[in-house]
Amino acid sequence: MIDLRILRHDPEKAREAQRRRGTAPELIDEILSADEARRSAIAGYERLRAEQKTLGKQVAQASGADQTDNKAELLERSKALSVEVKRADTAQAEAETRFQDTMLQLPNLASPEAPAGGEDDYVVLEHVGETRDFAAEGFQPLDHLELGKRLGAFDIERGVKVSGARFYYLTGVGAMLELALVQMAMERAQESGFTPMIPPALVKPHAMAGTGFLGQAASDVYHLRDDDFYLVGTSEVPLAAYHSDEILDVQTLPRRYAAFSPCYRKEAGSYGKDTRGIFRVHWFDKVELFTYTTVEESYAEHQRLLLWEKDWLVSLELPFRVIDTAAGDLGMSAVRKFDCEAWIPTQGKYRELTSTSNCTEFQARRLGVRGRSEDGIKPLATLNGTACAIPRTIVALLENHQQADGSVQVPKVLRPYLQGRETLAPIA
RNA sequence: GGAGGUGUCGCAUAGUGGCCUAGUGCGCCCGCCUGCUAAGCGGGUUGAGGGUAAUCCCCUCUCGCGGGUUCAAAUCCCGCUACCUCCGCCA
Known part of the structure; x- marks a missing residue:
């Protein structure tokens, strides 16, 4: 596996290494777009998860007090959020898998000193x-x-x-x-x-x-x-x-x-x-x-x-x-x-x-x-x-x-x- | 192959649904104190990912691994795995 930062910062270097091996330079761009999708899925999941944790704390605190209406309302919102978190988690896991699959196909970047060709x-x-x-x-x-x-x-x-x-x-x-x-x-x-x-x-x-x-x-x-x-x-x-x-x-x-x-x-x-x-x-x-x-x-x-x-x-x-x-x-x-x-x-x-x-x-x-x-x-x-x-x-x-x-x-x-x-x- | 038991921070352990942002001791690191060392005092001490160019900061995940139940899981349920004990088998 290659350091992703190299691919992000200098994709042309990676494409060139692919060409020297006689393999597809397009793979680099597939990886980069899979990485984009992965990161935005992670951000989406984490935002919802943080909200769920905050809400969970409020539920716990409300349970001892006599604000029963408030607690019921919090539970209602938590339940709805729980469904969203699960969906986001699944989406995030799928995006991660897609990214890993493309990433694992990429061979190591051939040294510039290695002769090009077969x-x-x-x-x-x-x-x-x-x-x-x-x-x-x-x-x-x-x-x-x-x-x-x-x-x-x-x-x-x-x-x-x-x-x-x-x-x-x-x-x-x-x-x-x-x-x-x-x-x-x-x-x-x-x-x-x-x-x-x-x-x-x-x-x-x-x-x-x-x-x-x-x-x-x-x-x-x-x-x-x-x-x-x-x-x-x-x-x-x-x-x-x-x-x-x-x-x-x-x-x-x-x-x-x-x-x-x-x-x-x-x-x-x-x-x-x-x-x-x-x-x-x-x-x-x-x-x-x-x-x-x-x-x-x-x-x-x-x-x-x-x-x-x-x-x-x-x-x-x-x-x-x-x-x-x-x-x-x-x-x-x-x-x-x-x-x-x-x-x-x-x-x-x-x-x-x-x-x-x-x-x-x-x-x-x-x-x-x-x-x-x-x-x-x-x-x-x-x-x-x-x-x-x-x-x-x-x-x-x-x-x-x-x-x-x-x-x-x-x-x-x-x-x-x-x-x-x-x-x-x-x-x- | 069968039966039972156990897996929590480097090590040892606490934790039986929300007060866990996982406590305590040891070890280790930094500092204070100090003829030197030890003791004592204070702080720190898993790893991965994301926000970022970033070693600061914020967030998410990580209690053997993977699922499930639940608004919420170290904690309850299921599967797997490793180790320990016993039985069987085998070089």
């Missing part, structure tokens, strides 16, 4: 690391699915048999690889001041809506209709809702959390895309970084999150690039987003491995996360970033570190988490 209008900020020249090394690289089969790292066929398309089992060394990555990511996050968390992956509608996932992303979210629960697509959801309806002392900021959780995504609209292997799946595990801080501090924190993500990929010896995502490809909550994309040799492309977003006050306003300082009480900023999304990290590790004999080199930093193993060898 998915393909990103700006590449830098390249890190060297991509390997397999031709020069004298062999044809295998893709992650083939490598995974030879290593016994995952089992797609049985995943599909049991759960359907886009499901898999991590097996043997694949399962151990997940635990190693999770353990390493958690330890590093903790060293950087993040509190380790294992949050619930099933949340109530309020948490889902508050994080902005029931807007443009709603079709990607699993919903348990019988119980009105949602399966989270990222632990950003339970982490953002963790401090909902709380007022935090700004002295205690930033509050940094690192959560390990499963993630569930319908991947609606991606039919036929990345159908091979475990690159795009309906369920995966992930370690996610999350920060609560002030809006003023959020921009620097966003850079720090990006730096942590880069350091992580560097330590895994993966070649990657960093992109500044275009406004149209931002989530509803974000003002700006940076993705780290690792090189996938057999695809000849850079693919998203991590992503970090600054949501400024957007989620905090919806979830009631506020900070208390000497200046008063204000919504905080929330930021999120990927520490490690397991399947995609496994894909990148297998493909980039494969050897001519079908084995895979383990990056040095990861070896202590894999019983010191230096290579993963084919099992058959």
